[in-house]
Amino acid sequence: MPAKTEKPGNEQPRRRQARGERRIAQLLEAAASVFCTTGYTAASTNAIAREAGVSPGTLYQFFPNKEAIAIELGERLMHEMRQTYGEALAPIDPATPLEEAIGAAVDRFIDFNCRHPVFFTLMHGSDVPGRMAEEHDALHATLISRVEALLSPFLTDTPEADVRRTAQVCVGIYKAGLELVLTHEGAEREAYIQELKNVLIRYLDPLVVD
Template sequence: MPDTEKPASAGKEQPRRRQARGERRIAQLLQAAASVFCTSGYSAASTNAIAREAGVSPGTLYQFFPNKEAIAIELGDQLMHRMRETYGEALAPVDPATPLEEAVAAAVDRFIAFNTEHPVFFTLMHGTDIPGRIAEEHDALHSTLVGRIEGLLSSLLPDTPQDVVTRTAHVCLGIYKAGLELVLTHEGAEREAYVQEVKNVLIRYLEPLGGDRLGRA
């Protein structure tokens, strides 16, 4: 009789294909959820609306996520990971000789790019009734961001007392967050103008702390 036995690799290939299809479906659902959350807000969004945006049935959605909160948590986890990569690059200590304007512009540009590429991040982090786990992650991210801003400021202002650096870091993050909401509600040249205003406010706030040493380029 001819040997009809399938090679061992064939059996392994089938689960891999199923896993790849599942990962693509999850990515599709998360992308749809991001769109719905941005349009409707987290509170008003529904699993039916997310399934409709993804072009699948609610039953298909429930194969991967039990409810809207689980979708938001998965989306938030992914965005948190990407944000941590962004602030790691944006808030690395710099050469003390770096002009203030250059250091501020580099940091702001990276954060603005992330938030304009992922507008749902702002929706999830600042919306009402967001899942408790996301709120906790956001609080932890806020603390970490303040710490990284302190590190950046310490490299620019090495003689500044630590309590002043910490307070300044909190104010800088508050200024950025307030400006971000304005940036995200505008597009094109008007958005760029608001980005520049955020940079200008930060620069004018920080300049007196460093005196002439932090002069513009």
Template sequence: MSEETPESSAEQKPRRRQARGERRIAQLLQAAANVFCTNGYTAASTNAIAREASVSPGTLYQYFPNKEAIAVELGGRLLHQMRQMHGQAFTPANLALPLPELVDAVLDPMIEFNCRNPVFLALMHGSEIPGRIAEEHDALHASLLTSVQSLFDHHLPDHTPEDRTLKAEMTFAVVKGGLTLILAAPEGPERDAAVTELKTLVLRYLGPLIGNAPTAVAGTLTTTPTP
């Protein structure tokens, strides 16, 4: 067995400190997420976040100078994850699926992400979120809307661009509102029922438009061809 040299030991110490720092940052960000969900961004404070993380305010300030810096870091990480989910959901293969499978392929990752990260809606839709996060969220929103509109561009080529845009915006608004209700429902049967209801609503709207009229039967969704 080779002995540890002074040089290798010196290299390991910064790595260990870095790993501890990353764990501490993750702890603080999770605490901030809990506080933002409970109190909202505006009413949250660094002291409340420190208490939630079971650390002193001084420890928190070693990593973040203020609440805005915490929100920017947390929001940036969430937006990165959301962009990854977006890329996995809106693929050419998924967009070629039959309508019910397409709705599942797009909505399931989005619902899972928001249920796993309820702070996303709480933070992104706050009235006083940091400008940088608001700008990045608006860019992501525009990208998601463009992806939804591509569905209508493909299936409704004879409609005007303005009409296709309106239909995309309506679909997006329905999903956004449905996500809010899903998150408000307790985990279990009530949340599952809200998910089914959102999918039924989306299918009922999209079916006649893109040629697959959905039929809901005892909580399951099937399609029948539109004549």
């Protein structure tokens, strides 16, 4: 009896895995749209499935509930956000003007948040799932440390506690301004971005040691 010709054993599993990843990405994209439109609390798995163009049963093959979807989406965005921290708040040449340093950092963060508006929805809502809230706290602490490192070359001889306080104020100003930026589009959005930069520069300029 002739031997059967067999396909490589891992070909089908790879294809199934690729299809599964595409489906997960589709569901996460749909969830981001629904969360931005309705908020996390009002969102439902049925609405997410409808937005994705699949049945609720298909959604449940990948996620048991809405919280699991939000956590997966949040973790992926946090990973990308950490990369943004590294790019936006990398050490700079001490000779770099304050305005240039602040402008570059703000542009990087604004770009991330405008590309992923759901990040703001999930991270700053009052109804964020517990696990995500813990991750956000860790991310916030990392951000403060990175901003401190960015500011240190400009605040030479300033006590460490004062630099940290200044970093916290800068992050608070940014978050407040970000909400305004995200609620506008086009030229008006650009105007708010510039206002945000102006506020940060005017706050920091008197503190800079020449």
